[in-house]
Amino acid sequence: MPRYEPWSAKRASTIIAAHKHREGAALPILHALQHAFGCVPEGAIPIVAEALNLSRAEIYGTVTFYHDFRNEPPGRRVLKLCRAESCQAAGGDALAARAEEKLGVKMGETTADARVTLEPVYCLGLCHSSPAALLDHDRVFGMLDEAKLDALLKEAQA
Amino acid sequence: MTARVFISRDSGALCVGADEVAPALSKAADKRGLDVTIVRTGSRGMYWLEPTIEVERPEGRIGYGPVKSADIDSLLDADMLEGGKHPFSLGLIEDIPFFKRQTRLTFARCGIIDPRSLEDYKAHGGYKGLEKALAVGPEAIVEEVMNSGLRGRGGAGFPTGIKWRTVAQTPPQQKYIVCNADEGDSGTFADRMIMEGDPLVLIEGMTIAGIAVGATYGYVYTRSEYPHAVEAMEIAIRRAREGGMLGSKVAGSKYAFDMEVRVGAGAYVCGEETSLLESLEGKRGEVRAKPPLPAHVGLFGKPTVINNVLSLASVPIIMSDGATYYCDFGMGRSRGTMPIQLAGNIKHGGLFETAFGMSLGELVDDIGGGTRTGRQVRAVQVGGPLGAYFPRALFDTPFDYEAFTARDGLIGHGGIVVFDDTVNMARQARFAMEFCAIESCGKCTPCRIGSARGVELVDKIMADEDRAANITVLEDLCNTMKFGSLCALGGFTPYPVMSALTHFPEDFGASPKRLQAAE
Numbered sequence: 001m002p003r004y005e006p007w008s009a010k011r012a013s014t015i016i017a018a019h020k021h022r023e024g025a026a027l028p029i030l031h032a033l034q035h036a037f038g039c040v041p042e043g044a045i046p047i048v049a050e051a052l053n054l055s056r057a058e059i060y061g062t063v064t065f066y067h068d069f070r071n072e073p074p075g076r077r078v079l080k081l082c083r084a085e086s087c088q089a090a091g092g093d094a095l096a097a098r099a100e101e102k103l104g105v106k107m108g109e110t111t112a113d114a115r116v117t118l119e120p121v122y123c124l125g126l127c128h129s130s131p132a133a134l135l136d137h138d139r140v141f142g143m144l145d146e147a148k149l150d151a152l153l154k155e156a157q158a
Numbered sequence: 159m160t161a162r163v164f165i166s167r168d169s170g171a172l173c174v175g176a177d178e179v180a181p182a183l184s185k186a187a188d189k190r191g192l193d194v195t196i197v198r199t200g201s202r203g204m205y206w207l208e209p210t211i212e213v214e215r216p217e218g219r220i221g222y223g224p225v226k227s228a229d230i231d232s233l234l235d236a237d238m239l240e241g242g243k244h245p246f247s248l249g250l251i252e253d254i255p256f257f258k259r260q261t262r263l264t265f266a267r268c269g270i271i272d273p274r275s276l277e278d279y280k281a282h283g284g285y286k287g288l289e290k291a292l293a294v295g296p297e298a299i300v301e302e303v304m305n306s307g308l309r310g311r312g313g314a315g316f317p318t319g320i321k322w323r324t325v326a327q328t329p330p331q332q333k334y335i336v337c338n339a340d341e342g343d344s345g346t347f348a349d350r351m352i353m354e355g356d357p358l359v360l361i362e363g364m365t366i367a368g369i370a371v372g373a374t375y376g377y378v379y380t381r382s383e384y385p386h387a388v389e390a391m392e393i394a395i396r397r398a399r400e401g402g403m404l405g406s407k408v409a410g411s412k413y414a415f416d417m418e419v420r421v422g423a424g425a426y427v428c429g430e431e432t433s434l435l436e437s438l439e440g441k442r443g444e445v446r447a448k449p450p451l452p453a454h455v456g457l458f459g460k461p462t463v464i465n466n467v468l469s470l471a472s473v474p475i476i477m478s479d480g481a482t483y484y485c486d487f488g489m490g491r492s493r494g495t496m497p498i499q500l501a502g503n504i505k506h507g508g509l510f511e512t513a514f515g516m517s518l519g520e521l522v523d524d525i526g527g528g529t530r531t532g533r534q535v536r537a538v539q540v541g542g543p544l545g546a547y548f549p550r551a552l553f554d555t556p557f558d559y560e561a562f563t564a565r566d567g568l569i570g571h572g573g574i575v576v577f578d579d580t581v582n583m584a585r586q587a588r589f590a591m592e593f594c595a596i597e598s599c600g601k602c603t604p605c606r607i608g609s610a611r612g613v614e615l616v617d618k619i620m621a622d623e624d625r626a627a628n629i630t631v632l633e634d635l636c637n638t639m640k641f642g643s644l645c646a647l648g649g650f651t652p653y654p655v656m657s658a659l660t661h662f663p664e665d666f667g668a669s670p671k672r673l674q675a676a677e
Contacts, residue, residue: 130507
């Protein structure tokens with residue numbers, strides 16, 4: 001279960017220093033920052049910009065372009081439900097509505113108790129076993145039905 | 159005697175519980191004093207049978223599936239390790255019709271070997287292509303790839319050999335091999351399967367490409383949604399490096415080549431090659447205007463070969479077995495094999511590699527077994543979110559680049575998503591526009607604004623607001639997007655929209671009231 005570090009400019013600089021020598025370092029740096037802090041905090045943008053000798057605007061533009069990068073940490077667990085065509089064909093829309101109802105949030109929101117963030121994802125590459133879901137970083141689920149989804153929601157809320 | 163069993167560690171097996179089955183088997187075997195070695199492989203691509211346990215026997219691998227951890231005891235009671243009969247028996251895995259009917263060239267090792275073992279890879283014919291490549295040299299490699307007729311498997315179908323020749327002809331300097339593993343199309347998973355099940359074949363293909371064009375470094379750009387593929391690739395790269403197959407002297411030769419994996423950040427448009435290059439450079443994934451071509455001005459402004467996973471993974475067999483061998487499969491200008499991915503509401507979801515030319519109907523009804531819900535197949539979307547919807551009436555279309563183009567469709571990356579008769583095609587058209595609006599990089603107006611207007615138009619049509627007039631506007635908008643967009647995202651979004659409208663007009667707000675009024 002992900003636990004994130006509190007924001008620290010010093011820690012951010014250490015993370016950035018570990019990657020800044022790489023070609024096209026911005027994405028690896030942003031991923032590493034998000035891994036540590038659960039998001040790419042606004043305070044990180046000038047530090048990244050300076051390390052890469054780019055403008056703040058350029059880094060801000062990059063961060064905001066990509067769906068993955070957050071500006072605040074998610075809930076304790078992140079549940080991504082696939083909403084793409086293959087999962088739509090296999091009943092994914094109804095499951096997404098069920099998840100929203102059971103958690104009491106809309107797609108993209110976090111439950112009031114900060115336990116679960118529910119997000120749409122456009123394809124997990126598990127289309128042979130649609131509908132599919134991803135819990136946190138790497139736990140994959142396929143062939144979802146109501147019972148399996150309910151068990152997954154229960155686990156995420158625990 | 160040690161029994162050897164194989165359980166897939168492919169995401170498609172993990173998502174239905176393979177990681178519970180493997181330890182349960184090992185625990186149960188220990189308890190019974192049975193000596194079992196479990197090898198974690200990639201996937202055979204028969205996902206409806208996962209988790210599958212394959213037991214090595216003198217006559218071949220005997221399969222059992224789909225297995226849950228609770229079934230282990232009954233399987234062991236039935237002497238599974240000696241190939242005993244059980245309700246889950248699948249017989250010889252390679253005799254299952256879905257598998258037997260395939261021509262596995264690119265996926266020859268997938269599901270068979272341990273993807274984390276260089277020795278296993280070499281023992282199954284791995285690195286034979288590189289050996290040949292080193293023996294014949296750069297010019298002959300390019301020639302061989304040209305002669306094979308290999309076309310980009312990412313979607314556009316551009317001849318791979320021509321890309322390679324263009325880069326090879328640029329003056330010596332830093333050049334790059336970039337593998338486009340940003341497989342974002344719904345209904346596709348072939349790239350993921352290769353990366354998880356036979357990553358070394360991709361590494362070998364990229365190494366050969368590097369030698370052919372004079373590039374010394376490669377990047378695999380894949381998706382954050384593919385955590386297991388990222389891990390598998392990184393482990394395989396490490397193994398190749400340790401085994402001397404990557405580095406300053408590839409396989410002891412005078413050529414240097416090394417590579418790494420880069421992970422995207424959830425932007426679909428980064429599957430477009432120039433947008434991918436921007437992203438690799440650390441920028442917003444905005445599409446570049448072409449020309450200049452990436453072959454001349456690519457990654458960091460250097461000459462770059464950018465190919466899809468499947469194109470690069472097909473190179474080793476082309477080199478080892480020859481262009482003619484590969485070229486003999488297929489039809490017309492579509493040569494070799496295509497891994498076709500059956501997805502959506504389908505009974506036999508999975509990957510079916512076959513020579514080009516099989517009909518769409520045979521693939522969906524016969525190989526795929528129709529829908530999982532048992533209802534009538536109403537529509538299939540071929541080629542991802544930017545591919546056309548085909549009705550049953552077009553099921554005689556052969557799977558071939560040109561045949562699909564002739565019917566206003568595309569095969570794209572080879573995914574087929576099946577829908578039953580409960581689908582509302584106007585909603586699917588709306589989704590195509592909505593998806594384009596969400597994923598547009600924003601650089602060109604037809605895509606950025608057109609997709610948002612497209613959603614509104616379909617909404618109006620579905621709500622029966624000025625239906626006839628709005629359909630005309632929608633058609634006009636599609637035309638603008640098709641010819642005015644910078645890349646395939648805006649340019650191809652009209653395919654699903656127009657095909658839905660053309661083949662399923664009854665779904666576009668033709669309420670009974672409306673029908674009467676029209677008469």
